[in-house]
Amino acid sequence: ADPIRFASSATYPPFESLNSSNQIVGFDIDLAKALCQQMKSECTFTNQAFDSLIPSLKFRKYDAVISGMDITPERSKQVTFTNPYYANSALVIAKKDQYQSFEQLKGKRIGMENGTTHQKYLQDKHPEVKTVAYDSYQNAIIDLKNGRLDGVFGDTAVVNEWLKKNPQLGPATGKVTDPQYFGTGLGIAVRPGNTALLNKLNDALAAIKANGTYQKISDKWFPAG
Numbered sequence: 001a002d003p004i005r006f007a008s009s010a011t012y013p014p015f016e017s018l019n020s021s022n023q024i025v026g027f028d029i030d031l032a033k034a035l036c037q038q039m040k041s042e043c044t045f046t047n048q049a050f051d052s053l054i055p056s057l058k059f060r061k062y063d064a065v066i067s068g069m070d071i072t073p074e075r076s077k078q079v080t081f082t083n084p085y086y087a088n089s090a091l092v093i094a095k096k097d098q099y100q101s102f103e104q105l106k107g108k109r110i111g112m113e114n115g116t117t118h119q120k121y122l123q124d125k126h127p128e129v130k131t132v133a134y135d136s137y138q139n140a141i142i143d144l145k146n147g148r149l150d151g152v153f154g155d156t157a158v159v160n161e162w163l164k165k166n167p168q169l170g171p172a173t174g175k176v177t178d179p180q181y182f183g184t185g186l187g188i189a190v191r192p193g194n195t196a197l198l199n200k201l202n203d204a205l206a207a208i209k210a211n212g213t214y215q216k217i218s219d220k221w222f223p224a225g
């Protein structure tokens with residue numbers, strides 16, 4: 001059988017990032033590998049810009065997208081998602097102890113990756129905040145550290161990772177979970193007609209949850225939770 005071609009945007013540790021030998025690693029990657037093993041399929045991974053993942057999937061360049069992607073009503077018009085594999089929330093981080101709420105971020109420059117749910121949420125719900133789009137979250141964090149941004153808005157698990165490494169930064173808002181924008185968890189996207197792959201992925205996900213493999217992968221990448 002042909003390998004299952006996964007696409008991901010490796011800018012988002014602990015979900016996916018490139019290690020020092022330029023290999024794609026992370027929770028999503030280990031999860032996809034475990035699913036492939038469960039399905040007895042080969043799988044390959046390609047690193048691509050986040051906002052190009054859904055278009056490339058539609059063009060059949062890949063078979064599946066696993067990229068810390070929120071299952072949202074809007075995306076579900078274009079792709080089909082597996083059952084959720086991770087419960088998500090979002091958070092703005094900034095210089096430690098500087099802001100506590102979105103009201104205080106009025107007029108401030110908040111960075112995020114292009115094409116993310118964070119970008120859409122801020123644009124729709126907090127037009128008083130200046131949204132600054134980046135090609136990758138990594139570049140947004142660089143600008144937060146050098147003072148070109150006042151904050152960065154991302155998934156809680158991801159921004160927490162940055163907080164651990166940067167003690168000068170801290171949370172600037174409470175956790176945001178608006179399901180209309182951030183959906184019902186993270187899912188793997190496939191093309192709408194590809195029910196064969198969708199069912200195989202959902203069955204494999206249930207199996208690795210039942211046999212403890214999912215928990216092991218989760219403990220490895222999210223040691224605190």
Ligand SMILES: NC(=[NH2+])NCCC[C@H](N)C(=O)O
Pocket residue numbers: 008009010011012015016050067068069070113115116117118137155
């Ligand atoms: N691998 C990445 N860079 N993922 C960014 C995901 C951001 C957010 N969870 C979304 O679905 O839009």
